[in-house]
Amino acid sequence: MVPRVADFVLVDKSDRILVLYHRGEAFRAYRGLQFGDAPMGHKRFEGDERTPEGRYTIDTRNPQSSYHLSLRVSYPNASDREYARAYGRSPGGDIFLHGQPNGLASNLRMRGDWTDGCIALSNAEIEEIWELVPDGTPIEIRQ
Template sequence: MAPPVADFVLIDKSDRTLTLYTAGRATMTVSGIQLGDAPEDHKQFEGDERTPEGRYTIDYRNPNSAYYLSLHISYPNAADRAFARAQGRSPGGAIFIHGQPNGLPGADAGLRMPGDWTDGCIAVSNGTIALLWNAIPDGTPIEIRP
């Protein structure tokens, strides 16, 4: 059954959960999310393979990405850009919630890449991202906690 349209998304990196909220009530929780290759700490620089932490928004969607559906997270924000600039580095970007790589054998049946494998994105099964695609409108706030 599809969840109602969300007005807030909470990612808990340590618990490996993604929870949708509607009017302050949790309506769907996804366990076992996959993160960047270096899942601890906040993303600071391009190539650090960390998943960001903080408050952002889902600002657009890409139905034609290299992964099965993708919802863009508005990282980097002004503070992220300022910090990276002060270090003479790029903050990186292109952080999404997405499904498995296109063409992954068995992905339509729920198979997933093992472990943490993204470059900082949040990955879920293809079936889960199909539900999230319909439940999370553009402009939805998202908080990513350590």
């Protein structure tokens, strides 16, 4: 089968699954996602180690990441910034889909939830996602 290019990405935090869609049809799923140390609930502030929830965009990619490849999620949006501002806090940022830390053997994974709010996958999975998800692709992250 010829790989399709995703036009939508869905992340379900409760089920720890990332699904790629093309024209409304799911064509690839990745299970066993890893999140921040506090995976439940929407990211509100810098340092809360939560993964955001809502609709965002994959807005850029970093091949020189400290983790094996990374695709940035456009968090924070205007609503996220306003919420944090109302509390005199920073909403944080630099939320990515990424692989495992550089230097870790490519077939290994960190244990448990270990990111600061990012969504981590295996190195092989992020390599595939890197090829299938172009910049500008909408992403929905839900509990």
